[in-house]
Every structure is written in structure tokens, then in C-alpha cells.
């Protein structure tokens with residue numbers, strides 16, 4: 374194989390991204406300057422250790438970049454300490470667990486089907502080999518976190534760590550209530566805001582730094598940055614967190630991603646970013662309303678964030694079939710479990726969509742209106758291949774109006 378083959382495949386992927394709508398709720402388009410930083414020569418460097426305390430020579434510039442990233446993210450969230458080295462959200466969560474828990478300790482976290490994440494001690498996670506996990510769920514009637522149920526489970530299970538946050542929970546989370554439960558039961562509180570970090574920066578979601586012992590997030594979702602994770606905590610935990618990241622769970626840091634994170638944090642502090650997040654939420658609300666008007670069921674009957682979870686519970690289809698149908702029309706989404714799902718992870722009863730990417734591209738209300746027609750058609754007629762292919766023409770036309778990188782460069 375010639376290296377050109379991969380470069381050509383990258384071009385093919387660029388074309389695919391330009392011609393399709395990415396409604397995967399965990400993805401976004403970073404600013405071109407971030408992409409540049411993140412594919413730059415700084416990735417040639419090994420820099421094990423931290424600013425001013427490296428195990429390699431020649432890290433003067435790396436130190437400056439990581440120092441800027443740390444200062445900016447601390448200011449952005451009002452946190453005492455930050456570690457910007459985690460390669461991913463999963464590794465950030467693992468490092469927090471390894472920093473405070475001993476094998477056999479207990480974790481209370483949100484059930485996967487109710488919106489939690491595998492890295493929260495789910496049985497499929499490596500953490501499940503070390504720790505015992507109990508999950509809390511949501512209220513069957515409204516799909517929202519039942520804080521009294523969390524409290525009761527915490528009293529009974531006596532966890533050392535409670536995790537708040539998830540990957541398909543569409544509503545805001547009351548971290549203060551979690552803090553109260555942790556104070557009552559003596560547990561540490563980890564708030565995982567992988568999805569909502571950008572909303573927190575924009576002041577449109579409660580800031581967990583006011584309540585949590587540890588906050589983790591990813592930089593590639595609502596933060597609109599490079600792939601990666603971040604841990605925020607109080608100064609009193611700084612040493613143990615830094616040790617748990619390096620050398621505890623990772624080796625050399627990804628300097629190019631940290632350079633991208635520094636730019637991402639700079640952008641996230643601007644009024645322009647705040648306006649972007651406001652539009653993300655507005656678009657999510659508009660899309661929820663339009664889908665409901667077309668008879669589509671939405672878990673929790675709406676959204677406070679960029680995440681919309683469609684329930685297919687009372688239809689004769691499943692998330693896998695609808696995901697495939699939408700892809701035929703040029704719309705990317707992902708099949709997802711819903712609370713109390715009777716299906717399986719491969720054929721769940723939900724579809725998760727989100728408005729981060731389409732808002733980055735500047736989609737208008739009219740465009741969202743058209744998307745709502747296509748999504749509701751796919752939910753009702755997932756087997757109509759011709760109908761979906763016909764609708765792809767509409768999607769391609771909308772995408773052409775909103776290129777990802779030609780104009781978007783300067784946008785956000």
C-alpha cells in the first residue's frame with residue numbers, strides 16, 4: 374500500500390463530511406486553527422511529566438503551551454487545578470477512580486440505558502474488574518433523574534464515589550443535589566460533563582466546579598475542540614490526580630492535542646462561543662418541537678441541551694434500522710438505549726441525535742424544518758430505501774449551502 378492511498382481516503386472522508394449532516398450528538402467541527410495545531414510538528418516531541426518537571430530535554434515550548442492550556446481552562450471553569458493531559462474522557466475518568474479508590478471500593482453511577490457512560494464503572498469497563506458498581510436510573514414517568522432514588526441507593530450501597538453525568542441524558546443535571554447526597558453519605562463526587570462542558574462555559578448549565586471534588590470532560594463535543602479529556606479539581610487533590618494521569622494511567626502526553634485544547638479554551642471564553650452554544654440549544658428545542666408535531670416521541674418530552682433522544686418504543690422498528698435509514702438520506706446519528714429499554718444495545722429502542730455540528734455549520738430554521746421531515750419519515754418508514762435516497766438530494770443541497778470549513782473557519 375502506498376501512503377497516498379491513506380491521503381486519498383482522507384480526501385474521500387472530507388467529501389463525505391461536507392456532503393452529509395452530522396447529527397451524532399458527541400461530535401463537532403473544531404476551528405481550523407485547532408485542526409492545524411493538532412496535526413502539527415509539536416506531536417514529534419516526547420514530554421513525559423508536567424510543566425517544569427519533564428523527563429526529556431527540549432520541552433521549553435511544550436511547557437509554554439501546556440501552561441497556557443492549564444491557566445485558560447482553570448479560568449474558564451473557575452477551578453483550582455487542571456490536568457489537560459488525559460488522552461480521552463474515559464482515561465480522565467479512570468485516572469480519577471485510580472486516584473481515590475482502592476480495589477473493591479464502590480461506585481454509584483447512572484445506568485447506561487438511562488443515559489450513563491461505560492466508563493462510569495459499567496460491567497463492560499475495565500473499572501468493573503476493580504470496583505463494585507451500582508447504578509441509579511431515572512423516573513419511569515418523566516425520564517428525569519430521581520434524586521431521592523439516588524439518595525436512597527447511596528445510603529444503602531455506601532459508595533466511595535458517586536458519578537453525575539452521562540452521554541445520552543438530554544436534561545440539565547442538578548449537581549448541588551448530588552453534592553448534598555455525597556455530604557450525607559461521605560462519598561466523593563465526580564461530575565462528568567463530557568457533553569455539557571461547552572454549555573457550562575457559556576453559563577447555560579450549572580457549573581459543577583462549585584460542588585464537585587472532581588470534574589472531567591472531553592474537549593471534542595460541545596467544547597468544539599480537539600479529541601481529548603480534562604480533569605479539574607481542588608488543589609488538595611492536585612498531586613494525586615497528576616500522578617494518576619502520568620505515570621499512573623498514561624505515558625507521554627499528546628502535545629498536539631494539548632495545543633489544540635489551549636486554542637479551544639481561548640475560543641470558549643468569547644462572546645461568540647456563548648452565542649454559538651445559545652443557538653445549539655435553540656436549534657435543539659426547535660427540532661424537538663417539530664419532531665413532536667410530526668408524531669415522534671422524545672424521551673423526557675424535550676431537551677435542555679444539544680442531545681435529543683428519540684424513543685421508538687411504540688413503533689415496530691428499532692434504533693439500528695432508523696440509523697441505517699437516516700444514513701441513506703445523508704444524516705448521521707446513532708442507535709441508543711432508552712430508559713427501561715426492552716431491546717438490546719445492537720437493536721435498541723432509541724436514536725440519539727444532536728445539534729452541535731449543524732449549528733457549527735450555520736443551519737437555518739428552514740433547514741432544521743426539512744431535517745425534521747426526513748427524520749420523522751425515517752422513524753415511520755425505515756424500510757423505504759427509495760424514499761430515503763430521494764431525500765438525500767435535499768440533504769446534499771442543504772450541506773452545499775453550509776460548507777464546514779470554507780466559511781466556518783472564521784465562525785466559531
Ligand SMILES: Cc1ncc(COP(=O)(O)O)c(C=O)c1O
Pocket residue numbers: 399460461462463464489490492538539540541565566567568591601602
Ligand atoms: C459522559 C461521557 N463520559 C466519557 C466519555 C468518553 O469519552 P472518550 O470517548 O473520549 O473516551 C463520553 C463519550 O462519549 C461521555 O459521553
